[in-house]
Amino acid sequence: xxxxxxTPSHQVTQMGQEVILRCVPISNHLYFYWYRQILGQKxxxxxxxxxxxxxxxxxxxxxxxxxxxxxxxNFTLKIRSTKLEDSAMYFCAGRTGNSGNTIYFGExxxxxxx
Amino acid sequence: RKEVEQDPGPFNVPExxxxxxxxxYSNSASQSFFWYRxxxxxxxxxxMSVYSSGNEDGRFTAxxxxxxxxxxxxxxxxxxxxxxxxxxxxxSYNTDKLIFGTGTRLQVFP
Numbered sequence: 001x002x003x004x005x006x007t008p009s010h011q012v013t014q015m016g017q018e019v020i021l022r023c024v025p026i027s028n029h030l031y032f033y034w035y036r037q038i039l040g041q042k043x044x045x046x047x048x049x050x051x052x053x054x055x056x057x058x059x060x061x062x063x064x065x066x067x068x069x070x071x072x073x074n075f076t077l078k079i080r081s082t083k084l085e086d087s088a089m090y091f092c093a094g095r096t097g098n099s100g101n102t103i104y105f106g107e108x109x110x111x112x113x114x
Numbered sequence: 115r116k117e118v119e120q121d122p123g124p125f126n127v128p129e130x131x132x133x134x135x136x137x138x139y140s141n142s143a144s145q146s147f148f149w150y151r152x153x154x155x156x157x158x159x160x161x162m163s164v165y166s167s168g169n170e171d172g173r174f175t176a177x178x179x180x181x182x183x184x185x186x187x188x189x190x191x192x193x194x195x196x197x198x199x200x201x202x203x204x205x206s207y208n209t210d211k212l213i214f215g216t217g218t219r220l221q222v223f224p
Contacts (some may be wrong), residue, residue, distance in 0.1 A: 045211040091157055105157035
């Protein structure tokens with residue numbers, strides 16, 4: 001079964017540093033997402049991405065966050081200047097173009113900001 | 115009202131038991147519904163979609179009551195491997211995002 005792969009699986013970074021989380025979606029996926037889950041809390045939507053641009057973003061996704069898919073393969077989430085409260089599991093997800101199609105999640109990148 | 119609300123549990127049940135989880139939703143999360151399963155520190159995995167007429171997949175049955183804005187998941191003949199957190203998930207009209215509940219923890223013991 002094809003998988004969404006994410007790197008790194010775990011990263012520890014100092015507050016104020018930039019972090020880039022990478023995702024390789026399933027090859028036939030057209031819609032891409034980032035979600036995050038703070039420890040002990042619910043999974044929260046950050047951003048959706050289609051046709052090389054953001055289609056929707058949440059209030060969490062402020063100017064410190066950005067996404068891109070520069071080479072048609074990797075889908076990245078950049079946090080420009082990390083804060084302690086950015087510590088969370090970040091999940092990349094994707095789906096095909098069919099309406100209502102299943103969204104597949106990657107295994108997540110655990111970010112710890114110290 | 116929270117968009118998707120669940121009892122966090124935990125539900126501790128013996129193997130072979132039947133257990134039911136409930137979930138309520140608000141108008142902002144009311145287009146489509148799903149149950150996801152999440153193991154500790156793992157990604158959410160789709161368990162089943164929830165249809166208005168109710169649907170069954172093996173030991174799992176999902177029900178939707180739009181009038182009461184209520185969704186349920188029934189697990190029959192619980193297995194040890196069913197131990198996980200079950201996430202009630204909705205999506206809203208004209209948007210692509212999933213709205214997650216906080217999850218209900220299930221622990222099945224021998």
